[in-house]
Amino acid sequence: MPGENLSRDEARERAALLSVDGYDVSLDLRSAVGDADSEPRTFRSVTTIRFRCNEPGASAFADLIAPSVTAVSLNGRDLDPSEVFDGSRIALEDLAAENELIVDAQCAYSRTGEGMHRFVDPEDGEVYLYTQYEPADARRVFANFEQPDLKAPYRFEVQAPDDWTVWSNGAGELVDGVWRFAETKPISTYITCVVAGPYHYVTDTYTRTFEDGTTLEIPLGAMCRKGLAPYFDADDIFLITKQGLDFFHDHFDYPYPFGKYDQAFVPEYNLGAMENPGLVTFREEYIFRGKVTQASYEGRANVILHEMAHMWFGDLVTMEWWDDLWLKESFADFMGTFANVGATRFTNAWITFANRRKAWAYRADQLPSTHPITADIRDLQDAKLNFDGITYAKGASVLKQLVAYVGQDAFLEGARRYFKRNAYGNTRLGDLLSALEETSGRDLAAWARSWLQTAGVNSLTPQVLLNSEGRVTELAVLQEAPESYPELRPHRVAVGLYRRNADGDLERYARVETDIEGPRTVVAELAGAEAPELVLVNDDDLTYCKIRFDEASLATLRDHLGALTDPLARALCWSALWNMTRDALLPARDFVDLVLRFAGRESEIGVLQMLHAWTNSALVHYAAPNWRPTGERLLAEGALRELREAEPGSEHQLAWARFFAVVASSEADFQLLKGLLEGTAKIDGLEVDQELRWALLEPLAAHGVADEQVLAAELARDDTASGKRHQVRCLAARPSAAVKAQAWAQVVESDALSNALVEATIAGFQQPSQRELTAPYAEKYFAAIERVWAERSIQIGMDVVRGLFPSLQDDQETLDATDAWLSTHEDAAPALRRLVLEARDDLARALRAQECDATAG
Numbered sequence: 001m002p003g004e005n006l007s008r009d010e011a012r013e014r015a016a017l018l019s020v021d022g023y024d025v026s027l028d029l030r031s032a033v034g035d036a037d038s039e040p041r042t043f044r045s046v047t048t049i050r051f052r053c054n055e056p057g058a059s060a061f062a063d064l065i066a067p068s069v070t071a072v073s074l075n076g077r078d079l080d081p082s083e084v085f086d087g088s089r090i091a092l093e094d095l096a097a098e099n100e101l102i103v104d105a106q107c108a109y110s111r112t113g114e115g116m117h118r119f120v121d122p123e124d125g126e127v128y129l130y131t132q133y134e135p136a137d138a139r140r141v142f143a144n145f146e147q148p149d150l151k152a153p154y155r156f157e158v159q160a161p162d163d164w165t166v167w168s169n170g171a172g173e174l175v176d177g178v179w180r181f182a183e184t185k186p187i188s189t190y191i192t193c194v195v196a197g198p199y200h201y202v203t204d205t206y207t208r209t210f211e212d213g214t215t216l217e218i219p220l221g222a223m224c225r226k227g228l229a230p231y232f233d234a235d236d237i238f239l240i241t242k243q244g245l246d247f248f249h250d251h252f253d254y255p256y257p258f259g260k261y262d263q264a265f266v267p268e269y270n271l272g273a274m275e276n277p278g279l280v281t282f283r284e285e286y287i288f289r290g291k292v293t294q295a296s297y298e299g300r301a302n303v304i305l306h307e308m309a310h311m312w313f314g315d316l317v318t319m320e321w322w323d324d325l326w327l328k329e330s331f332a333d334f335m336g337t338f339a340n341v342g343a344t345r346f347t348n349a350w351i352t353f354a355n356r357r358k359a360w361a362y363r364a365d366q367l368p369s370t371h372p373i374t375a376d377i378r379d380l381q382d383a384k385l386n387f388d389g390i391t392y393a394k395g396a397s398v399l400k401q402l403v404a405y406v407g408q409d410a411f412l413e414g415a416r417r418y419f420k421r422n423a424y425g426n427t428r429l430g431d432l433l434s435a436l437e438e439t440s441g442r443d444l445a446a447w448a449r450s451w452l453q454t455a456g457v458n459s460l461t462p463q464v465l466l467n468s469e470g471r472v473t474e475l476a477v478l479q480e481a482p483e484s485y486p487e488l489r490p491h492r493v494a495v496g497l498y499r500r501n502a503d504g505d506l507e508r509y510a511r512v513e514t515d516i517e518g519p520r521t522v523v524a525e526l527a528g529a530e531a532p533e534l535v536l537v538n539d540d541d542l543t544y545c546k547i548r549f550d551e552a553s554l555a556t557l558r559d560h561l562g563a564l565t566d567p568l569a570r571a572l573c574w575s576a577l578w579n580m581t582r583d584a585l586l587p588a589r590d591f592v593d594l595v596l597r598f599a600g601r602e603s604e605i606g607v608l609q610m611l612h613a614w615t616n617s618a619l620v621h622y623a624a625p626n627w628r629p630t631g632e633r634l635l636a637e638g639a640l641r642e643l644r645e646a647e648p649g650s651e652h653q654l655a656w657a658r659f660f661a662v663v664a665s666s667e668a669d670f671q672l673l674k675g676l677l678e679g680t681a682k683i684d685g686l687e688v689d690q691e692l693r694w695a696l697l698e699p700l701a702a703h704g705v706a707d708e709q710v711l712a713a714e715l716a717r718d719d720t721a722s723g724k725r726h727q728v729r730c731l732a733a734r735p736s737a738a739v740k741a742q743a744w745a746q747v748v749e750s751d752a753l754s755n756a757l758v759e760a761t762i763a764g765f766q767q768p769s770q771r772e773l774t775a776p777y778a779e780k781y782f783a784a785i786e787r788v789w790a791e792r793s794i795q796i797g798m799d800v801v802r803g804l805f806p807s808l809q810d811d812q813e814t815l816d817a818t819d820a821w822l823s824t825h826e827d828a829a830p831a832l833r834r835l836v837l838e839a840r841d842d843l844a845r846a847l848r849a850q851e852c853d854a855t856a857g
Contacts, residue, residue: 004065004088004380005379005380005381006063006136006146006147006379006380007378007379008321008322008323008377008378008379011147011149011321012321014060014061014145014147014150015147015149015150015320016054017053017054017055017058017060018051018052018053018054018060018145018150019051019052019054019150020049020050020051020052020145020150020151020152021050021051021052021152022049022050022152022153022154022155022183023047023048023049023050023142023144023152023153023154023155024047024048024154024155024157025045025046025047025048025142025154025155025156025157025192026044026045026046026047026156026157026158026159027043027044027045027046027141027142027156027157027158027159027194028043028044028045028158028159029043029116029129029158029159029160029161029164029166029196030159030160030161031043031044032109032118032127032129032160032161032196032197033127033161040067040108040109041108041109041118042066042067042068042106042107042108042109043106043107043109043116044104044105044106044107045066045103045104045105045106045107045141045142045143046102046103046104046105047101047102047103047105047142047143047144048100048101048102049062049099049100049101049102049103049143049144049145049152050098050099050100051098051099051101051145051152052097052098052099053095053096053097053098053099054097055095056095056096056097057094057095058095059091059092059093059094059095060092060095061089061090061091061092062089062090062092062101062103062143062144062145063088063089063090063136063139063143063144063145063146064085064088064089064090064103064105064139064142064143064144065087065088065107065115065137065139065140066105066106066107066108066140067106067107067108068081068105068106069081069085069090069103069104069105069106070104070105070106071102071103071104072084072085072090072101072102072103072104073100073101073102073103074092074095074099074100074101074102075096075099075100076100088139090103090143101143103142103143105142105143107140107141107142108140109129110140111751111753111754111755112270112754112755112792112793112795112796113132113268113269113270113755113756113795114132114133114137114140114270114793114794114795115131115132115133115137115140115141116129116130116131116140116141116194117129117130117131117132117266117268119266119267119268119721119754121225121226121227121267121720121721122719122720122721122724123227123719123720123721124226124227126197126198126225126226127197128196128197128198128199128225128266128267129194129195129196129197130193130194130195130196130264130266130269130281131192131193131194131195132269132270132271132274132281133189133190133191133192133193133274134190134191134271134274134387135190135322135380135383135384136189136190136380136383137190138189138190138192139189141194144189145189146189146190147188147189147321148188148189148190148318148319148320148321148322148426149188149318149320149321149426150188150189151186151187151188151318151424151425151426152186152187153183153184153185153186153187154169154170154183154184154187154192155170155180155181155182155183155184156168156169156170156180156181156192156194157178157179157180157181158178158179158181158194158196159177159178159179160179160196162177163198164196164197164198165196165197165198165199165201166179166194166195166196167193167194167195167196167221167223167262167264167279168181168192168193168194168195168278168279169181169184169187169191169192169193169258169276169277169278169279170182170183170184170259170260170278171219171259171260182259184258184277184278185257185258185277185424186424187277187315187318188318191274191275191276191277191314191315192276193274193276193279193281195223195262195264195266195279195281198226199223199224199225199226199264200223200224200225200226200228200229200232201221201222201223202221202222202223202232202234202238203219203220203221203222204220204221204222204234204238204242205217205218205219205220206218206220206241206242206245206261208245208246208249208255210249210255216249216255216256218245218256218259218260218261219259219260219261220238220241220242220260220261220262220263221260221261221262221263222234222237222238222262222263222264222265223262223263223264223265224264224265224266224284224287225267225284225721227720227721228265228284228287228289231287231288231289232265232287233287233288236297237263237300237304240300240301240304240305240344241261241263241304241308243339243343243344244304244305244308244339244343244344245261245308246343247305247339247342247343248308248309248311248312248335248339251412251415252312252412252415252416252419253416254312254316254416254419254420254423256311257277257311257316257423258277258278258311258315259278260278261278261280262278262279262280263280263281263282263304264279264280264281264282265281265282265283265284265286265287266281266282266283266284267284267721267756268721268754268755268756269281269282269283269284270755270795271283272303273303273304273306273307274307275307275310275311275314275315275328275332277311277315280307280308282303282304282307286300286303288691289689289690289691289722290689290690290691290692291654291687291689291691291692292651292654292691293605293606293609293651293654293655294346294605294606294651295352295605295606295609295651297346298340298346298349298352298606299352299606301340301344301346302336302337302340302346302349302352303336305335305336305339305340305343305344306332306333306335306336307332308339309331309332309335309336309339310328310332312415312419313327313328313331313332313335313415314327314328314329314331314332316419316423316424317418317419317422317423317424317425317426317427318425318426318427319426319427319428320426320427320428321377322375322377322380322382322383322386323374323375323376323377323428324374324427324428324429325375325377325383325386325387325391326373326374326375326391326395326452327427327428327429327432329387329391329392329395330373330391330392330394330395330396330398330399331395331396331399331415333357333392333393333395333396334395334396334399334400337349337350337352337353337357337396348567348568348604350541350568351567351568351571351604351606351607352604352606352607353396353541354541354568354571354572354575355571355574355575355604355606355607355610356606356610357392357393357396357397358393358394358397358541358544358575359575359578359610359614360389360392360393361389361390361392361393361394361397361457361544362389362457362546362579363389363582364388364389364390364393364394365389365390365394365455365456365457366456366457366482366841367837367838367841367842368837368838368840368841369385369834369837369838370390370455370456370485371386371390371455372390372452372453372454372455373390373391373394373395373398373451373452373453374429374452374453375390375391378830381794381829381830381831382830382831384794384795384798384831385798385831385834385835390455394457394544397543397544398451398452398544400541400542400544401451401491401492401542401543401544402436402447402451404492404542404543405442405447405490405492406436406439406440406442406444407440410436410439410440410441411436411439411440413439414432414435414436414438414439414440415435417435417438417439418431418432418435418436421435429448429452433445433448446490447490450487450489450490451489454485454487454489455485456481456482456484456485456486456487457482457544457545457546458479458480458481458487458488458489458491458545458546459479459480459481459545459546459547459548460477460478460479460491460493460516460537460538460543460545460546460547460548461477461478461480461537461548461549461550462475462476462477462478462495462535462537462548462549462550462553463475463476463477463478463520463550464531464532464535464550464552466531470530470531471528471529471530471531472526472527472528472529472530472531472532473527474522474527475495475522475523475526475527475529475535476520476521476522476523477493477495477516477520477521477523477537478519478520479491479516479518479519479520479521480519488517488518488519490515490516490517491515491516491538491542491543491545492513492514492515492516492542492543493513493514493515493516493537493538493539493542493543493545494511494512494513494514494538494539494540494542495511495512495513495514495523495526495535495536495537495539496508496510496511496535496536496539496540496569497509497510497511497526497529497530497532497534497535498532498533498534498535498536498556498564498569499530499532499533499534500533500560500563504560504563505563505565506533506534506556506560506563506564506565507565507566508536508539508566508569509529509530510526510529510530510532511539511540512525512526513542516543532552532553533552533553533556533560534549534552534553534556534557534564534573535549535550535553536553536569536572536573538572539569539572540568541568541572546576546579546583547572547573547575547576547579548576548580549576557573557577557594558590558594561573561574561594561597561598562597562598562601567603567604567607570602570604570607571604571607574607574610574611577591577594578591578614581614581618581622581849582622582845582849584845584848584849584851584852585852586852587852587853587855587856588618588619588622588623588624588631588849588850588852588853589623589624589627589631589853589856589857590856591614591615591618591622592615592618592619592623592631592634592635595611595614595615595638596634596635596638599611599612599615599642600642600645605651605652605655608652608655609655612655612658612659612662615635616635616659616662616663619631619632619635619663620768620808621807621810621842621846621849622846622849622850622853623850623853624850624851624853624854624857625810625850626854626857627853627854627857629665632663632665633665633666635663636660636663636664636665636666636669639656639659639660639663640660640669640672642656643656643657643660643683643686644683647685648683648684648685648686649685649686649687650685653683653685653686654686654692657683657686657692658692658695661673661695661696661698661699662699664699665769670699670700670703670705673696673699673700673705674700674705674706676688676696677693677696677697677700690717690718690723691722693714693718694714694718694723694726694730697710697711697714697726697730698726698729698730698733698764701730701731701733701734701764702733702734702735702764702767702769702770703735703769704734704735706730707734708731708734711727711730711731712727714726714727714730715727724757725756725757725760726760728757728760728761728764729760729761729763729764730764731743731764732760732761732762732763732764732765733764733765733767735767735769735770735773736773737773740765740770740773740774740777743761743764743765744765744777744780744804746761747761747762747765747800747804748780748784748788748800748804751791751792751796755795755796755799758796758799758800759799759803762799762800762803762804763803765803765804766803766804766807766808767808768808770808771808771809774806774808774809775806775809777804777806778806778809778814778817779817781804781805781806782817782818782820782821785800785801785832785836786825786828786832788800788801789801789828789829789831789832790829794831797832798835801832801835801836801839802835802838802839805836805839805843807839807842807843807846810843810846810847810850811847812847814843815840815843815844815847818836818839818840818843819840821836822836822837822840
């Protein structure tokens with residue numbers, strides 16, 4: 001990654017100097033098929049940029065990452081590429097007031113999901129292309145000024161193989177063998193897009209008639225690889241799309257401004273999705289090859305709506321620099337759930353948000369790399385790492401708090417003014433706050449300072465005093481903050497009181513909405529209430545905090561958590577108990593016990609699947625090592641019991657089947673998995689489709705029950721791109737020193753694997769049952785990561801540094817080795833140090849939790 005970074009100061013200087021009038025980009029992608037003339041395989045990219053300079057005679061630079069540049073022309077003057085191009089920048093000297101730059105380059109196809117990604121389908125040999133740029137990889141495809149505040153309109157034209165279709169942000173047509181696309185509105189470089197290949201493509205239309213009688217018609221399209229066409233449920237994708245467009249038109253009062261709305265589900269995608277206007281890209285795993293639970297459909301709908309919200313928050317109005325990334329991501333994350341609940345069949349999506357998205361935020365906000373929602377982004381490497389739980393989920397949680405604080409109507413009216421005032425422009429935090437202050441009548445400066453400009457998460461704990469008659473004398477909420485981030489914030493919360501009724505159901509009988517300020521707040525309205533068995537201090541999940549319990553409430557949950565009838569309250573309690581486990585306040589074995597006793601009664605499938613993931617983490621990372629064998633046995637027995645008792649054919653049965661495969665540990669467990677694969681064992685209603693077959697195979701491979709021959713036979717049965725990824729993961733999971741050495745070499749010493757296969761290999765390499773086998777790689781990890789970071793793309797560097805950290809060597813020796821690396825590499829790239837610091841913090845947390853669990857034994 002040398003020479004590819006761009007600092008905030010450089011971007012500000014360039015934005016002050018230049019303004020861009022337009023781009024013409026011509027790509028020749030015919031080289032994507034057939035034999036490559038050389039490596040890396042390249043395509044021709046010719047870019048014309050028309051731009052102004054407000055200081056004639058000044059110097060600047062354009063961005064381009066390419067193996068070679070054929071020609072550069074500035075204002076009709078030919079420049080020597082060897083003199084002006086250094087591999088990532090093109091030097092531009094003696095600029096005029098009005099300028100035209102023409103760059104003819106050979107750009108490289110990507111195998112890392114960055115730039116122009118090229119994928120060869122192993123099923124039929126077809127080639128598929130798509131682009132992915134955020135934050136700054138458009139420069140791998142065409143010369144540009146790669147920063148969000150130099151917006152411009154774009155005209156793309158593309159030559160492609162004869163049997164291909166090509167899509168871009170604007171509507172396209174094939175003219176004389178060239179795909180020509182309508183000029184875009186002014187947009188940032190990182191949201192331009194090209195998708196090309198023999199994709200399966202389905203169309204529909206959205207129509208909206210406004211109050212003034214005008215009609216908006218939006219052509220809809222959805223595409224995937226031909227091999228996934230049999231599984232492509234485009235009707236449901238279009239349903240969610242139309243519901244979302246209706247919802248956002250109702251609430252935003254600004255017609256969708258980008259013409260058509262295509263959605264491309266593409267292979268080997270690093271992200272969930274990307275909000276390219278008119279051509280949204282998604283990871284193709286959102287096309288389900290087998291049976292999945294409703295949580296998967298809800299998750300897909302949330303992503304569709306998240307990306308759609310970006311058409312206004314992010315595309316129409318864009319942050320000036322990556323410091324204010326939250327201006328688009330926090331809003332889109334909030335709006336995805338807000339629209340899911342308000343427009344689709346997924347009316348309980350706020351429960352998933354409370355349970356899943358906020359867990360991501362709570363973890364990120366307790367890492368040493370935590371940062372304010374409005375972050376300090378010095379350069380592009382900082383930006384790449386800040387697509388995190390703070391920017392997305394904490395930001396969305398804080399916006400939910402803001403809606404409770406100013407009211408939904410004022411919040412949405414503020415958004416409407418923000419769009420209209422800043423359309424096709426770039427903004428900072430103050431631009432949004434001024435609009436919201438106008439509509440709410442509140443001064444938001446103090447709120448923004450507490451919530452947006454400080455880091456850390458507060459804990460709220462109830463304190464209950466009872467009189468001799470068993471009634472509440474005083475109920476107070478105590479607020480705490482970590483020493484490192486001591487900010488106590490204003491919280492708008494609901495406090496709920498719960499008791500069991502005559503049927504034994506734990507139900508709410510009192511609720512008060514109030515403002516929490518400072519270290520102790522008395523909730524006067526609850527004085528005189530009957531003594532509660534459970535106090536829930538963030539009922540209805542209005543604020544962003546870690547919920548704690550008083551002793552009586554915790555005792556109630558230990559005995560009666562399954563009796564809590566409200567699904568959101570139950571999800572909040574589960575989340576709080578998980579946070580206590582991570583904070584070494586609740587022994588891991590106690591959390592496992594709660595799951596074994598109460599998870600089988602959980603009605604919300606998304607909550608159940610989150611509990612499965614948490615419980616496995618509790619066992620692998622937070623349980624005392626000498627208790628792990630007991631925990632493995634208990635979890636496997638419990639999962640199998642729930643699997644057999646679940647309603648045949650239900651999504652709960654499927655969830656328990658997948659969880660049983662994850663925690664299977666005994667010979668009997670493996671024999672059952674093997675029997676389910678071979679058809680000699682049967683569980684009524686459980687359909688073992690291809691995706692479930694791979695899920696059952698991985699533990700068999702990891703424990704030496706399924707060998708290379710078995711995995712090859714399974715790939716022959718499922719000889720697809722998805723099957724290949726599964727097989728690679730299972731191959732790397734086998735318990736052999738030679739296997740681990742090969743996997744390590746393929747990922748660390750070679751760049752031959754694509755991003756998807758790097759990810760699969762790393763996932764297989766790290767197996768909790770193979771701690772001793774992978775122990776030698778702890779030392780190798782610290783010896784390799786600086787070289788990997790320097791030589792590989794930032795995406796692959798992140799995957800390797802995160803994925804191969806020796807987290808399963810969870811002892812003081814590994815912690816000391818991590819500290820030694822950090823102390824001797826203070827001059828390493830800040831983004832690399834951040835990743836290692838985060839991994840160190842996770843390891844230290846695990847050791848504290850293990851110590852807590854050991855004392856419970």
